[in-house]
């Protein structure tokens with residue numbers, strides 16, 4: 320899989336799946352850009368692969384607009400957008416204990432954030448007449464989630480991806496949505512920690528039983544989807 324000279328923006332690329340993807344894409348010759356809310360970790364991750372880092376909050380339209388304008392100024396094009404930024408709020412909360420603020424915040428980051436990144440990435444892709452967007456949903460969208468807000472927001476991301484795949488095809492923008500299973504990242508491990516605490520179980524045992532996949536495994540799928548080897552792939556794909 321060859322990504323030589325592809326300009327790839329990984330939003331939420333400071334840690335976890337996004338960071339592993341940034342590393343692999345850079346190894347395969349891509350010019351990677353990392354943007355994330357976490358400036359400390361993000362700058363470190365980006366420095367390790369010699370990539371530029373931008374601090375942004377995906378829920379802030381001015382932030383997102385500024386970052387894509389900077390990408391345009393620095394690179395003059397954008398081949399691939401991978402918006403992986405996401406949070407899982409309210410694991411194991413009963414429905415009636417969810418505050419509307421928490422529910423909305425989860426949607427703002429996961430759904431509105433993915434939309435905003437695409438909104439400002441698509442004009443750059445139209446300029447060159449081609450592009451690839453890979454949204455990141457979750458197996459949680461299918462109904463098995465620890466959180467009402469997270470599971471349903473990931474349904475929104477999946478639907479945003481499917482809708483965009485059809486509507487953006489006429490601009491030669493290929494859209495796919497990744498549906499990962501359980502992957503060993505801060506997000507997943509903090510949910511397991513919460514479950515261990517709630518149920519009085521051992522964190523290490525629960526982690527082992529969860530048979531988590533590695534972020535590097537997701538990176539292989541995302542980098543492949545970004546490459547021209549996946550030229551004929553449309554819609555969404557499910558992984559372990």
Ligand SMILES: NC(=O)c1ccc[n+]([C@@H]2O[C@H](COP(=O)([O-])OP(=O)(O)OC[C@H]3O[C@@H](n4cnc5c(N)ncnc54)[C@H](O)[C@@H]3O)[C@@H](O)[C@H]2O)c1
Pocket residue numbers: 330331332333334335336337354355356357375376377378403404405406428432455456457458459498499500501502503504505506507
């Ligand atoms: N880990 C899993 O088991 C799993 C499974 C399915 C889907 N996913 C999805 O994969 C994606 C990556 O998650 P991960 O598991 O690597 O988690 P992670 O917590 O390691 O990474 C998420 C990244 O998003 C960033 N982020 C959070 N809020 C942000 C905001 N408002 N603006 C900008 N950046 C922000 C964080 O700083 C972090 O770097 C998420 O969309 C998640 O929902 C994860």
